[in-house]
Amino acid sequence: MNYIETEIPGVWIIEPKVFNDARGYFMEAFKQSEFEQHIGKVNFIQDNESCSSKGVLRGLHYQLAPYSQSKLVRVITGRVLDVAVDLRAGSPTFGKYVSVELSAENKRQFFIPQGFAHGFHVLSDEAIFTYKVDNPYMPSHEKGLRFDDPAIGVDWGITDINAVNLSEKDTKAPLFSEAEYNFTFK
Numbered sequence: 001m002n003y004i005e006t007e008i009p010g011v012w013i014i015e016p017k018v019f020n021d022a023r024g025y026f027m028e029a030f031k032q033s034e035f036e037q038h039i040g041k042v043n044f045i046q047d048n049e050s051c052s053s054k055g056v057l058r059g060l061h062y063q064l065a066p067y068s069q070s071k072l073v074r075v076i077t078g079r080v081l082d083v084a085v086d087l088r089a090g091s092p093t094f095g096k097y098v099s100v101e102l103s104a105e106n107k108r109q110f111f112i113p114q115g116f117a118h119g120f121h122v123l124s125d126e127a128i129f130t131y132k133v134d135n136p137y138m139p140s141h142e143k144g145l146r147f148d149d150p151a152i153g154v155d156w157g158i159t160d161i162n163a164v165n166l167s168e169k170d171t172k173a174p175l176f177s178e179a180e181y182n183f184t185f186k
């Protein structure tokens with residue numbers, strides 16, 4: 001596996017080693033010992049999966065501390081643009097985002113530490129998105145940010161804004177300047 005730290009320290013792209021043969025392919029999708037060696041100890045406790053059609057945009061979401069979630073995300077069908085926004089007070093990259101295209105073809109993974117908002121925009125007809133988290137789902141601590149807040153300025157790869165499909169919750173998300181977050185940069 002290749003571990004590539006992004007322009008936001010602590011946010012990583014992981015490229016697994018893929019063994020192709022006449023039957024198809026094999027890869028080790030996650031190896032704790034290697035992950036800890038390159039990124040550090042994260043106690044993943046839950047695996048999530050979602051399926052979305054073209055134009056769906058899920059985000060930007062996060063859970064407040066003490067239920068903030070680190071996420072190790074990947075796509076097993078289709079293609080998405082995945083985005084992480086730094087919400088850690090005191091971080092040199094506070095309010096900045098990093099994005100990466102994840103697809104069944106590139107098999108890339110994206111590690112997002114606690115203290116970040118996360119979201120993705122589906123670029124293919126369908127995308128199955130699967131990820132590990134290190135804290136349980138806690139609706140009482142669930143928060144969101146508007147995906148199109150110019151203060152963050154995420155380029156989601158949207159070609160037709162009318163084709164973007166948001167949940168009702170996401171259409172009502174607050175702006176960055178109005179949102180509640182309680183993360184500090186360590």
Ligand SMILES: Cc1cn([C@H]2C[C@H](O)[C@@H](COP(=O)(O)OP(=O)(O)O[C@H]3O[C@H](C)C(=O)[C@H](O)[C@H]3O)O2)c(=O)[nH]c1=O
Binds near residue numbers: 120
């Ligand atoms: C996240 C989650 C949701 N749910 C239930 C709650 C709802 O009844 C249903 C759909 O939830 P929601 O609309 O919040 O799903 P997404 O919009 O995909 O939310 C996720 O989207 C972005 C990309 C994230 O990074 C987060 O993991 C998460 O916020 O699943 C659960 O039961 N457990 C869970 O861990």
